[in-house]
Amino acid sequence: MINNHRIAVVIPSYRVKDSILNVIAEIPSFVDHIIVVDDACPDKSGDFVNSYTLPKVTVLKNLQNLGVGGATINGFQFAASNRSDIIVKMDGDGQMKGDLIPQLIAPILDKRADYTKGNRFFFPSGLKKMPVIRKIGNSALSIINKFSSGYYKIMDPTNGFTAIHREALIHLPLEKVSNRFFFESDLLFRLGVIRATVVDVPMLPVYEDEKSNLRITKVLFEFPLKYLNCYCKRIAYNYFIRDFSVGSLLLVLGATFTLLGSLFAMYLWYKSHMSRVPSSGGSLFLAAVPLILGFQMLLSFLLVDVENYPRDPLVSFKKNIPID
16 A cells, blocks of 8 residues: 555466566565456466465456456456555566556556556667567557547557556446457547546566567557547547537538538549540639638647647546446
């Protein structure tokens, strides 16, 4: 316990038998509860941990493999039911160091954040250790995630070293959060829906001989549609269901002018192509004006959206937002 807050650490466990004990050993002594979730691990990592008498450690076992998200959610729910105030999630492969937990939970203890996550991109020197393909992939996902979640100041969205306050956790529809590798990105979207405050915590990347279970095909073919779905839902919730603001008006008018200008430009091109007669300057002007106005309005909407990020942590007040 620290500052009258009960701290729990959740470790989803799948094929990490060789490293799980070292991960547990590095967790600071002030942590009250360590929850290892054996996600139907073929190496029986849960039984392996149970074979040792480890204080504060509880092993949960999933009857079937649910993925890193499903295992983490089970750990979250168990920790919350045991009255943990702050719940840390870290992987069992040794990429996340327990001595960083104090820095990770500090913004939550100070009531500056409801949710914190590691950011491996903060220190340029640390990026030398990160494989090139991961640098490119994580950078691309970070940009896309900024739009889908609304957290434009957040980097490294797939970082699994996170901490969440119980007040934010109990308002999340955990049964709707993605169970697999989209878990962290989907969780950020859900946090944005309940207007939780999210803060990045700098950390150095650790890469040794561990292997990632994430396949590039999943990122290329599954993630884009999921990100688009999150973005559309977020825009609908924030600008048309929950509120109708200047940003809503800019988006509607900008999209309308851009669409009308594009359609008129295509009509002029088709008419000119079929008749072999170039369109007049006046006609081109009529097509260009709505396109320019629409583009400027969409840029203005983006600026409004960037500034519309949550600033007040949920720990200071309670609210319930049951949105699908």
